[in-house]
Amino acid sequence: MQPQSSVSPYPSRVDEDQTRLQAMLQLSQRLEAQMARYGYDKFDTSLIQNADLFLTKAGDEIITHLFTFERGGIQLALRPEFTASAAHAYIQRYPLGAAVVRWQFNGLVFQDDLGHDVSRCQRHHIGAELIGAGGAAADAEIIAMAAQGVSEIGLGSAQVIIGHVGLMKRLLNRFHLDAQTARLLLANLTAFRTIAKGKQYVLDLVDRLLMGKVETLSDDDPTDLVASSDESTLLNTRQILDVLLDATQHGVTMGGRTRQDIVRRLLHKRQRAAERPQIIAAVDFLDAYSALDGDFNSVFESITRMIDTDDGESKSILNELQQTIDLLMVYGLSANHIRVRPALARNWEYYTGIIFELGTQGGAHIGGGGRYDELARLLGGARDIPAVGFVYYADEIAALTKSHVTAPSIVYSLTAKSQTVAAQWATGLRGRGIPVRLLLDRADTADLTVNADDTLTYNGKSYLLSQIDNLIDALGAAPR
Structure with missing residues (x-):
């Protein structure tokens, strides 16, 4: 088995x-x-x-x-x-x-x-x-x-x-987006023209990235509170900074970050929230631009109308x-x-x-x-x-x-009682550009057969090895 x-x-x-x-x-x-x-x-x-x-x-x-x-x-x-x-x-x-x-x-x-x-x-x-x-x-x-x-x-x-x-990037520059926001919008260009997504899908991504909704970010991030899109949860920036600095005044980190990291991230989120109107304007532009x-x-003509006169x-x-x-x-x-x-x-x-x-x-x-x-x-x-x-x-x-596909060249099968003679004929034919496949089992039917007297028979006619060029002519005249 x-x-x-x-x-x-x-x-x-x-x-x-x-x-x-x-x-x-x-x-x-x-x-x-x-x-x-x-x-x-x-x-x-x-x-x-x-x-x-x-x-x-x-x-x-x-x-x-x-x-x-x-x-x-x-x-x-x-x-x-x-x-x-x-x-x-x-x-x-x-x-x-x-x-x-x-x-x-x-x-x-x-x-x-x-x-x-x-x-x-x-x-x-x-x-x-x-x-x-x-x-x-x-x-x-x-x-x-x-x-x-x-x-x-x-x-x-x-x-x-x-x-x-x-x-496209040049036209987008007029909105003065930061690199991460621009990358987000460009990475989702295909969404504007996708029925299952569309402009609203991109706007949702913008809100998650730029407004920092609490539910989309880590629970241990204290800066999420000040960046929430829910106005009722927004706290005074200075009050939040005071709390954070007080909590870390002895070098204690929060969530693995130093107080400098926390303050930097908090201010960046607040800045992004303030920039939301221009980001929405960029989304509106890309929505129209993607439709062209x-x-x-x-x-x-449509692009020309979108270009500022001084651009x-x-x-x-x-x-x-x-x-x-x-x-x-x-x-x-x-x-x-x-x-x-x-x-x-x-x-x-x-x-x-x-x-x-x-x-x-x-x-x-x-x-x-x-x-x-x-x-x-x-x-x-x-x-x-x-x-x-x-x-x-x-x-x-x-x-x-x-x-x-063009049909490949015909490969002729060749058989002989003597493998030495078969190799001689095959080498001569291949050297003249004729593809030849040797049949190792003489029981198989071959296109070309080498006889006991070392002549090769093709189409009822026998050829000596010295007459190989005549055989080439006969092969060339045969219908493919």
């Missing part, structure tokens, strides 16, 4: 069907060739990276999906994407940022699906980075190359959705965005296939300028990217380096292109 394995089966890509694997191979070849025509050289990086590359530069959503482990006292991670690795490689090679590089990448990335769908923890990404170049020309090159690649692999014209992180979605002419920087950003779209149409993209969604949100928090998503005519989301000018400095570089890139979600694309 066979012993049963105690190892639980884990979904493996070994189990994938050959059609899908062939689709992935052909997809990679076509996209690599297409990006090479734009002058993009191949770039690769180790699967294992220092976790610091991602832990401090990505959003909370990405951080929770990292595969991390420790080795030799160093926190490591399986790469979840290529961009941070590319930016880090750039500053190692060009610390002064004096070069423009065009790199394309193709390989596996890993993101923990937190137990929901373990088969998706390993994914295939294909894409490119243009580092060292800024402006509309660089943005348009990346977006055009990404969109044209979709046509190259047989999925028709790409649907491109464009947003701009820099413009359509053709670039109508959306740009030259926002006007300049919008003008550059218009230049980018004009260039995209020079590259051959149709205006009908470009949508502008100014509040478009992507997971990675290192984006600083234009961002975009790629879709098919059927609505499938197959890629995206954007500009990340500050990432090099955040990774230890001497200064900001202009950079823009994108990624194709190759797994999703391969599933869509399985029906477009």
